Amino acid sequence: MNANALIAVMVILPIASALFLNLLHKKDRTIKILAIITAIVIPIIPLLTPYGSHFFGGYVPLAQNATLAQGLPSLITGTQLFQFHPGIMYVFTSAQQLMVFVLGLITFFAIFTFLNETKRPSGVYAFLMFMGTASVSAILLSDDIFNIFVFFEIAALAQVGIIVASGIKNNYETALKYTLLGNIAGPLLLLGIVILLGVTGNVNVTDMVFTFKQGYVDPNSPVILMSMALIAFGWLYASGLPPFHTIKSAVYSKALPHGAALLQAFSVFTLVAIGIIILRLFSYNPFTNIAIIGISVIAMILGITMAIVQTDYKRILGYLAVGELGYIGIGLGLGTAFGITAGLFQAVNEAIITSFLFIGFGTVLYKTRTSNTRKLGGMMYVNPKVALLVLLAGLAMAGVPPLNAFQSKLMLIQAAIQSGLPELGIIMILLSIVTFMTFMKAFYTIYMRPKPKELEILDNKIPRSTVISMVALLIICVILGLFPQIATNSLQTLAAGLV
Amino acid sequence: MSFYDIILKRIRKIQEKAEEEEPITNVTVSAMLTAELTLIASVLVAVVMVRLIHPVLMIIMIAAVLIIALMVMPIMPRLRREQNDDLNNMMFYVVVALGIIVALFYWGNLNV
Amino acid sequence: MVVDSQLMSFFTAGSLVVIGIFAALFLDNLIKKIIGLAFLADGVNLFIITMGYKPGGIVYIFLPDMVVSNFAQTASYPLPFALVLTNIVIGASTLAVILGLVIILNKRHGSLSASKILRDKGE
Numbered sequence: 001m002n003a004n005a006l007i008a009v010m011v012i013l014p015i016a017s018a019l020f021l022n023l024l025h026k027k028d029r030t031i032k033i034l035a036i037i038t039a040i041v042i043p044i045i046p047l048l049t050p051y052g053s054h055f056f057g058g059y060v061p062l063a064q065n066a067t068l069a070q071g072l073p074s075l076i077t078g079t080q081l082f083q084f085h086p087g088i089m090y091v092f093t094s095a096q097q098l099m100v101f102v103l104g105l106i107t108f109f110a111i112f113t114f115l116n117e118t119k120r121p122s123g124v125y126a127f128l129m130f131m132g133t134a135s136v137s138a139i140l141l142s143d144d145i146f147n148i149f150v151f152f153e154i155a156a157l158a159q160v161g162i163i164v165a166s167g168i169k170n171n172y173e174t175a176l177k178y179t180l181l182g183n184i185a186g187p188l189l190l191l192g193i194v195i196l197l198g199v200t201g202n203v204n205v206t207d208m209v210f211t212f213k214q215g216y217v218d219p220n221s222p223v224i225l226m227s228m229a230l231i232a233f234g235w236l237y238a239s240g241l242p243p244f245h246t247i248k249s250a251v252y253s254k255a256l257p258h259g260a261a262l263l264q265a266f267s268v269f270t271l272v273a274i275g276i277i278i279l280r281l282f283s284y285n286p287f288t289n290i291a292i293i294g295i296s297v298i299a300m301i302l303g304i305t306m307a308i309v310q311t312d313y314k315r316i317l318g319y320l321a322v323g324e325l326g327y328i329g330i331g332l333g334l335g336t337a338f339g340i341t342a343g344l345f346q347a348v349n350e351a352i353i354t355s356f357l358f359i360g361f362g363t364v365l366y367k368t369r370t371s372n373t374r375k376l377g378g379m380m381y382v383n384p385k386v387a388l389l390v391l392l393a394g395l396a397m398a399g400v401p402p403l404n405a406f407q408s409k410l411m412l413i414q415a416a417i418q419s420g421l422p423e424l425g426i427i428m429i430l431l432s433i434v435t436f437m438t439f440m441k442a443f444y445t446i447y448m449r450p451k452p453k454e455l456e457i458l459d460n461k462i463p464r465s466t467v468i469s470m471v472a473l474l475i476i477c478v479i480l481g482l483f484p485q486i487a488t489n490s491l492q493t494l495a496a497g498l499v
Numbered sequence: 500m501s502f503y504d505i506i507l508k509r510i511r512k513i514q515e516k517a518e519e520e521e522p523i524t525n526v527t528v529s530a531m532l533t534a535e536l537t538l539i540a541s542v543l544v545a546v547v548m549v550r551l552i553h554p555v556l557m558i559i560m561i562a563a564v565l566i567i568a569l570m571v572m573p574i575m576p577r578l579r580r581e582q583n584d585d586l587n588n589m590m591f592y593v594v595v596a597l598g599i600i601v602a603l604f605y606w607g608n609l610n611v
Numbered sequence: 612m613v614v615d616s617q618l619m620s621f622f623t624a625g626s627l628v629v630i631g632i633f634a635a636l637f638l639d640n641l642i643k644k645i646i647g648l649a650f651l652a653d654g655v656n657l658f659i660i661t662m663g664y665k666p667g668g669i670v671y672i673f674l675p676d677m678v679v680s681n682f683a684q685t686a687s688y689p690l691p692f693a694l695v696l697t698n699i700v701i702g703a704s705t706l707a708v709i710l711g712l713v714i715i716l717n718k719r720h721g722s723l724s725a726s727k728i729l730r731d732k733g734e
Contacts, residue, residue, distance in 0.1 A: 073680050146694055153701045157708060164712070172719075173729055176712040177586050181593055183648040183705060184635060187655040188597070190698060191628070194655070197690065198662045220608060229604035233597055243596040246582050247589055287607035291600075301541045302582070308534040309527075309579050423547045430544070434537045441530065586729035590636055 007054035007092045010045050010100055011138045018130035021123040032115055035126045039111040043104030046097045059087025085204040090141040095494035099269055100137050102348050106265045106355045107133045109469040110258040113359055116465035125165045129262055132158035136266045139273045145193050146203040152238055155266055156182045162259040163251055171254040178251055189234025195227035209280055219284055228282050239271030240322055241299045249318030257362020261355035264321045268351045271325055275332045279498050289335045296329025304431050313361055313442045314371045320435060324350045331412050334419045340495035342411035345487050349404040353396045356473040360390035363462050364446055378451025387447045389470045394443060396477045398436030404480035535575045539568045620661035627654030641713050641723045652702045656695050663691030
């Protein structure tokens with residue numbers, strides 16, 4: 001077995017563990033132990049795996065396989081058929097390493113808080129969380145666009161499961177809406193993919209890019225434009241950009257806090273992964289970048305303005321999470337190496353900070369069983385330490401130094417100015433301020449104003465694991481804020497390859 | 500009558516039409532007001548980017564956006580009502596967005 | 612008049628997609644909406660199958676007595692068929708999840724109308 005098989009293990013291990021957990025119904029102790037071991041191992045694997053690519057089933061391109069290539073007619077060896085990738089290929093570079101690691105870390109914290117906040121941990125819920133993690137890792141790693149589609153659907157089903165399992169009022173309705181919309185977006189994304197297959201004869205992204213670059217296909221033919229639009233549409237659904245921002249924020253608000261933390265990480269990384277594929281395939285067309293920037297600006301404006309007028313703090317966070325996605329999109333849409341690095345860095349930061357916020361505000365739900373800001377107040381006296389941590393998470397989201405989003409937002413603004421679009425920088429600063437204001441409004445109503453008489457605060461203690469998770473996430477935020485090179489150095493290579 | 504009162508009155512009128520039973524508190528109104536100003540300000544700044552196509556077009560568009568914004572103010576309560584959780588509403592906007600995206604990709608490739 | 616079967620299949624696939632989107636948008640009954648979505652998925656499946664069709668093509672299994680160059684020229688392209696199989700499985704599982712959700716909601720609300728069950732609850 002070669003070392004690159006570990007690349008496949010990143011996806012296979014969570015799936016195997018998930019399937020096994022599903023079988024262990026009602027065996028609480030075994031579920032706890034198995035889930036926590038898997039959750040610890042998941043972030044470690046990407047750190048141990050060497051960079052490279054993995055060919056499933058050993059189907060390397062014919063050019064790399066001397067025994068198979070022997071005695072083939074010139075019909076094959078003389079053409080590009082010889083170079084093409086016949087099987088599913090996973091690519092693992094430093095950027096994938098960082099993103100799969102961060103996703104694994106968030107999964108770990110989500111599982112960790114889940115196991116300690118729930119008295120009888122359900123194996124099925126852990127199954128859904130691991131299944132989602134596995135599919136989003138696969139989306140990040142895969143170089144095969146149909147494989148991405150398959151995992152896109154699995155991730156959507158896992159997300160639906162996480163909402164249904166939450167037991168929050170009206171969660172079934174939201175789950176059904178999400179699946180119904182997904183059933184419009186999914187087939188249309190597939191249609192876009194198969195149009196590309198029909199035109200290039202391949203589903204491997206590297207090969208498709210090669211076909212475009214060599215001029216075997218006219219990249220400006222209307223058929224390819226159609227597939228471009230359809231893939232972009234599927235991307236909007238997967239990441240929750242408008243017009244899917246309402247359903248996505250509803251989805252976050254109908255999941256339990258640890259579930260929501262994981263769900264937003266799924267959206268962020270799917271946005272990045274499919275966004276990179278779109279850039280790799282279609283960046284020859286200047287309109288791609290304009291479209292990405294346009295959608296991102298709309299997402300930012302709609303997400304953040306809608307967040308201000310909400311009264312449910314989970315919904316506020318949901319809309320803020322959607323608004324923050326716009327920053328990532330702008331980074332990708334700028335199309336310069338610096339801009340894409342900034343966008344990817346912002347993605348990593350946002351995944352961490354939003355999980356931090358969801359887990360942090362989750363303690364309020366844990367203590368009061370309500371998420372309506374009108375009924376809340378005075379939580380500061382209940383637990384000042386947690387309140388301080390939540391405040392720090394909010395500062396991180398707004399981009400206050402020395403926390404991580406400050407570095408990435410600064411990079412994004414610099415990138416926007418370098419690309420000759422200072423207006424984007426102004427919008428980003430303006431909306432950062434409003435984000436902070438929205439957060440402070442929620443923070444004030446929940447923590448600082450006097451406690452309403454009707455509010456009942458339950459006697460259950462906030463589990464220590466939740467506080468540990470929050471402190472750990474804060475430490476990551478500070479480390480990335482002080483030493484952004486750790487992340488940007490890993491992301492640069494990928495970004496430079498996209499330009 | 501101050502600006503605040505005008506906004507309050509308009510919000511109340513729109514909410515009556517929508518038959519919402521939500522109470523109108525100080526926080527609601529100031530939140531609406533902030534959202535409104537953020538929306539208009541960021542749309543105006545975004546429209547400045549039209550200068551890359553043509554400067555004169557930018558001036559016309561900014562003037563148009565300003566006039567429209569002032570005429571239909573407050574926009575936010577309506578926008579909020581439009582972005583609700585009704586499936587039919589969502590489905591409608593999703594299909595409209597699909598149409599716009601496909602049309603834009605064709606048009607954009609011919610003209611950009 | 613000779614009708615090109617591939618062209619007609621593409622046309623059918625296109626109409627299935629359009630009918631599916633129409634049903635999902637304008638029909639109120641949830642089951643009808645879901646049937647519409649199944650139409651949409653089937654339209655895409657038909658599109659893929661049609662794309663893999665090759666007039667006069669042979670099955671893509673390489674038998675020992677075949678000549679490589681001859682096989683390469685006449686065999687139809689296997690990838691679309693593999694994709695369709697995968698997509699049918701995905702479609703079936705998603706459909707199962709949706710129908711399960713509809714059963715639960717129907718029990719709760721006693722109705723199948725999308726505008727009643729899935730309206731804005733104002734939270």
